[in-house]
Amino acid sequence: xxxxxxxxxxxxxxxxxxxxMAEKLPLRVAFSGLWCAADRCGRFKWEPRRLGILxxxxxxxxxxxxxxxxxxxxxxxxxxxxxxxxxxxPTWDKHQVINNRERPSDIPDIAEAEELDASGTRGARVGxxxxxxxKGREGKGKDLPPADKPQKAGDSRHHEITSQWCERFxxxxxxxxxxxxxxxxxxKRFLPTCKDSSNDILKNAEAAWVRIRNDRYAKAxxxxxxxxxxxGAYNDIRVELSANGNGSLDLLDAETFNRTRT
Numbered sequence: 001x002x003x004x005x006x007x008x009x010x011x012x013x014x015x016x017x018x019x020x021m022a023e024k025l026p027l028r029v030a031f032s033g034l035w036c037a038a039d040r041c042g043r044f045k046w047e048p049r050r051l052g053i054l055x056x057x058x059x060x061x062x063x064x065x066x067x068x069x070x071x072x073x074x075x076x077x078x079x080x081x082x083x084x085x086x087x088x089x090p091t092w093d094k095h096q097v098i099n100n101r102e103r104p105s106d107i108p109d110i111a112e113a114e115e116l117d118a119s120g121t122r123g124a125r126v127g128x129x130x131x132x133x134x135k136g137r138e139g140k141g142k143d144l145p146p147a148d149k150p151q152k153a154g155d156s157r158h159h160e161i162t163s164q165w166c167e168r169f170x171x172x173x174x175x176x177x178x179x180x181x182x183x184x185x186x187x188k189r190f191l192p193t194c195k196d197s198s199n200d201i202l203k204n205a206e207a208a209w210v211r212i213r214n215d216r217y218a219k220a221x222x223x224x225x226x227x228x229x230x231x232g233a234y235n236d237i238r239v240e241l242s243a244n245g246n247g248s249l250d251l252l253d254a255e256t257f258n259r260t261r262t
Contacts, residue, residue: 001054004035005096016075023069030055030066031075034089035096042092043107046078046085071117074163078117081108090159111188114181116162155191160198162187165227168202172209173225183227190231205230208237 010032020027033055038044044051052063067087070076077088088110110116162179169177194201208224224230224237 001033001036002038002102004032006032006035015073019069019073019075023065025061025066025069026056026059027066027069027075030063031070034070034076034087038087038089038092039105039107040098040102041105041107041109042089042096043105043109044087045107046087077110079110079113080115080117081112082114086110111184113184116179116184155188157191157198157201158184158187161201161227164198164202165205168206169209169225172206179227186228186231190234194234201230201234204234204237204241207241 010028013028016028016031034044034051035042037051037054046067048062048064048067051067052059052061056063056066067076067078071078071087074090077090079086079088086107162184166177166179169175196204205224208230224233230237
């Protein structure tokens with residue numbers, strides 16, 4: 001366990017409190033404990049039994065339930081690299097400035113994930129847990145070495161899309177979506193080529209899903225049932241929706257759709 005920063009705002013975090021009341025689990029203590037269990041990059045091995053012994057040693061609680069509750073609400077993310085599962089606190093760099101003497105992380109970054117747990121469908125809530133934590137320093141004294149410069153933030157749309165995709169997909173099709181490493185890699189390559197907001201991208205995907213259910217000729221729309229498929233067919237989908245009246249969800253018949261493709 002490591003020394004971490006926590007500010008008074010943490011104790012008035014309404015969403016975390018509501019989650020704790022709903023789940024009847026000690027989520028607030030567990031979440032702050034995960035900060036101390038995480039390495040300098042906010043990552044930890046997804047080992048519920050070990051983490052439970054470290055964080056809640058006197059509580060007779062299945063810590064896997066605690067991790068699941070925090071994950072489904074976006075406070076933490078669960079991902080697989082190889083045969084191992086790991087966890088990460090999504091906005092760690094915004095709230096913790098780590099002593100430069102702490103040893104480097106030996107846990108793979110979430111960007112290397114081969115599978116992202118689809119249960120975490122809500123946006124990350126960590127940003128509200130402690131509004132000013134980034135100003136703190138681990139340890140005491142003013143003579144500590146400067147902390148590592150935070151890594152350059154990636155495209156925020158990546159997390160916004162992946163955090164909402166599974167829930168929107170479930171609403172559209174009534175089935176779960178299993179996010180793959182190929183999805184994450186395709187999205188990472190696609191976003192620099194697209195200027196649309198994450199909300200616009202998701203809306204166009206949902207419009208395409210309407211076509212899947214009603215027009216089996218719309219191959220580009222069918223491709224959009226996966227993130228990697230959407231990335232490959234996104235421009236064609238935009239053209240099709242624009243031709244149908246500025247993105248209207250009214251369906252084109254197959255003949256009209258095929259004409260727009262030629």
